[in-house]
Amino acid sequence: xxxxxxxxxxxxxxxxxxxxxxxxxxxxxxxxxxxxxxxxxxxxxxxxxxxxxxxxxxxxxxxxxxxxxxxxxxxxxxxxxxxxxxxxxxxxxxxxxxxxxxxxxxxxxxxxxxxxxxxxxxxxxxxxxxxxxxxxxxxxxxxxxxxxxxxxxxxxxxxxxxxxxxxxxxxxxxxxxxxxxxxxxxxxxxxxxxxxxxxxxxxxxxxxxxxxxxxxxxxxxxxxxxxxxxxxxxxxxxxxxxxxxxxxxxxxxxxxxxxxxxxxxxxxxxxxxxxxxxxxxxxxxxxxxxxxxxxxxxxxxxxxxxxxxxxxxxxxxxxxxxxxxxxxxxxxxxxxxxxxxxxxxxxxxxxxxxxxxxxxxxxxxxxxxxxxxxxxxxxxxxxxxxxxxxxxxxxxxxxxxxxxxxxxxxxxxxxxxxxxxxxxxxxxxxxxxxxxxxxxxxxxxxxxxxxxxxxxxx
Numbered sequence: 001x002x003x004x005x006x007x008x009x010x011x012x013x014x015x016x017x018x019x020x021x022x023x024x025x026x027x028x029x030x031x032x033x034x035x036x037x038x039x040x041x042x043x044x045x046x047x048x049x050x051x052x053x054x055x056x057x058x059x060x061x062x063x064x065x066x067x068x069x070x071x072x073x074x075x076x077x078x079x080x081x082x083x084x085x086x087x088x089x090x091x092x093x094x095x096x097x098x099x100x101x102x103x104x105x106x107x108x109x110x111x112x113x114x115x116x117x118x119x120x121x122x123x124x125x126x127x128x129x130x131x132x133x134x135x136x137x138x139x140x141x142x143x144x145x146x147x148x149x150x151x152x153x154x155x156x157x158x159x160x161x162x163x164x165x166x167x168x169x170x171x172x173x174x175x176x177x178x179x180x181x182x183x184x185x186x187x188x189x190x191x192x193x194x195x196x197x198x199x200x201x202x203x204x205x206x207x208x209x210x211x212x213x214x215x216x217x218x219x220x221x222x223x224x225x226x227x228x229x230x231x232x233x234x235x236x237x238x239x240x241x242x243x244x245x246x247x248x249x250x251x252x253x254x255x256x257x258x259x260x261x262x263x264x265x266x267x268x269x270x271x272x273x274x275x276x277x278x279x280x281x282x283x284x285x286x287x288x289x290x291x292x293x294x295x296x297x298x299x300x301x302x303x304x305x306x307x308x309x310x311x312x313x314x315x316x317x318x319x320x321x322x323x324x325x326x327x328x329x330x331x332x333x334x335x336x337x338x339x340x341x342x343x344x345x346x347x348x349x350x351x352x353x354x355x356x357x358x359x360x361x362x363x364x365x366x367x368x369x370x371x372x373x374x375x376x377x378x379x380x381x382x383x384x385x386x387x388x389x390x391x392x393x394x395x396x397x398x399x400x401x402x403x404x405x406x407x408x409x410x411x412x413x414x415x416x417x418x419x420x421x422x423x424x425x426x427x428x429x430x431x432x433x434x435x436x437x438x439x440x441x442x443x444x445x446x447x448x449x450x451x452x453x454x455x456x457x458x
Contacts, residue, residue, distance in 0.1 A: 023158045024052040025172025030150055033180040036228035039316040039323040043150040043227040046143040047071075047174055050135060051158060054168060057130035061162045063108075065120045065138075070152035070175070073113055073120075078146060080111030080120065094122065096146055100137040106130045153177045180229060182220035183237065183310040183329045186287060189216030190336025191306050193292075197342040197373065197424050198386075201297040204341045211297055215239075215290040215335055217308070221283035232279040233320055234313040237272040239290075239335060242304035244268075257289040258282045276318065303344070306335035342373075343429040344422060346450045347436045352402060352417040356438040356445075360400040360423070364392040366431035372400065374408055376421040384409040386424065 027049035033041070057063070067073075081095035087107055091100045094111035097120065101107065107125040114121070120140070124130045141147030154175040160167040193213040194204040202211065217237065223229035237260070243249035244267040251262045251270065258281050260272040272290060274282065282288040294301060310329035316322035350358040364370045375386040389408040392398035411417055425432050436447040 022054060023160070023168050023170030024054075025156060025158055025170055026050050026052075027172060027174050029173045030175040031226045032150060032152065032175055032177050033222075033226040033228050033230055034177045035180045035230040035314045035325060035327065036226065036316075037152060037177065038325040038327075039230050039314065041228040041230060041316050043175065044076075045147050045150075045227065046139055046141040047148050047150075048137065048139050049156065049172060049174055050137050051170075052133065052135045053130060053160075054132055056132050057124050057160055057167055058162050059124050059126045059129050061124045061130065061160055061167060063122055063124070063158070063160045066157040066159070067118045067120075068152075068154055069118060070150060070154045071118065072149040072151065073118070073140075074115040075149055076141075076146050078113055078141065078148065080113050080122070083107065083109045083111065083125070096141060097122070098139045100139075102135065102137075104130075104134055104136060106134065106136075150175045178222065178226060180222050180226055181232065181312055181314065181327075181329060182218070183235065183312070184218050185308055185330075185333050185335050186216040186218045189214075189218075189287075190334065191215050191292070191338065192336050193301070193338045194341050195301050195303060195338055197340050197426060199297075200300045200302075200340070200386075201294065211294045213292045213338070215292075215306075215308075217282075217288050217290065219279065219282035219285070219287060221280065230314040230316060230325070231318045232274075232276050232283075232312070233315045233324065234276065235274040235279050235329075236311045237274075238309045238311070239270045239272070239306060240268055240309070240332070241270075241306040241335075241338075242268070242302040243270060245300060245302060253293055255291050255293070257291070258285075260288070301338060303338050303340045305337040307332040308335040309333070340424060341426075343425040343427050343432045345425065345432075345434050346420070346422045347434070347447060348420050348449075349447055350402075350405070350419045350421055350436060351438055352406060352411055352419055353413065353415055356440055358402045358405070358438040359436070361435040361437075362390070362392050362398045362400065362425075363433040363435075364394055364396060364398070364427060364431065365433070366427050367394045368427070369393050370425050370427035370432060372398075372426075373424040374400075374405065374421050375424070376409070376419050378420070379418040384419075 030043050032043055078096040083092050083094035085092055090102045097111045099108055106128040108122045109125045111122040155171055155173050158170040191213050196202045196204050251264045254262045254270055256272050258278045260274045260278055263271050265271055309331050312329050313326045315324050370392050371388055372390045373386045374389045375384055377383045387408045389404050390398055390400050434449050434451055436449055437444050
């Protein structure tokens, strides 16, 4: 192993002979959990990195390594000192710092720590100049308790001088902060049910299996990849959608494969709460699958768009002990949607029995017949359930008259009603056009529908 290491240092020396004119510092940076740091879990271990210089360093040149305040040498009282010579297999020790110069014929001496400036200085030993493109390894600490303490992302800066003359500088990374926990909606794992338009209790054949729709969530706990892992303590996933039907969207309709506790908070919110063990199980599996079930097609399902937000709690110790922290892993992430198998067009205003003759012209551009259902409410808050009002043949025009709506909704001849009507049409949205209007004398007053967006109006 020693021969391989020495060969690699020599190879690096040759490679860096053509590099930019600055010292190079390389290492395998320690991976620090951001969550672990948030609950005071630090990394206490030996710090190791390699240095390749690009300029000659005469004997007695002074090298300074400067560290940020995220590197603590003082707590464990790391100290320098004179270097123990002779060099054995390219290695020698100077207090709590050791060097490996491989096959190099240079050595260092007089290692000193400065706690105030957070620096380590040492000298190129007398009689052993450090030539350009030389490489050496530095180990700080003994790996057994007398070690630096890392409390965050850290770099080391290299600088060298000969007397009052600067030689070169350089820098490198020795520690990085990484996210330990993550929860997200899986790619292609969103809710995607297509609701049959007439009864609205079943999925369109082939869009979903039987009476269920699933949401797949990806879980990550990178505890094995970080040096200071925190522990999951509790996670709440908030699913937003249209849950106004208390029966259809009751908590019992939703289940978590990992056994998370499900609660219907209100008409727009359902939550899934995970214990530490449940989160760990989901992370080990890589996912949790949330399933909606409409047993025996019992209830009407509402077309809705879903979003998922994730709030996560963690601790420095298990079972809620120690220092606690929290973070947001996702905010209003796209969790899919349920859509109706139809074109849905809303007309916000149609006067009925005001002597204005409200009408809706319908163009069916498709080659198949289009059955049209209407539902709505009026200015008094009365709700009109969905009912078929017309069928328009393919590639032709049809008209829904005021009398058609009165008959469909059971509106009396003397009832003055201002309707908000939603038309649910058995046709692709891009193959049907609605033109609503009413007459006032000889004038025809067009009514806008939500089929026309602002950027479509000229």
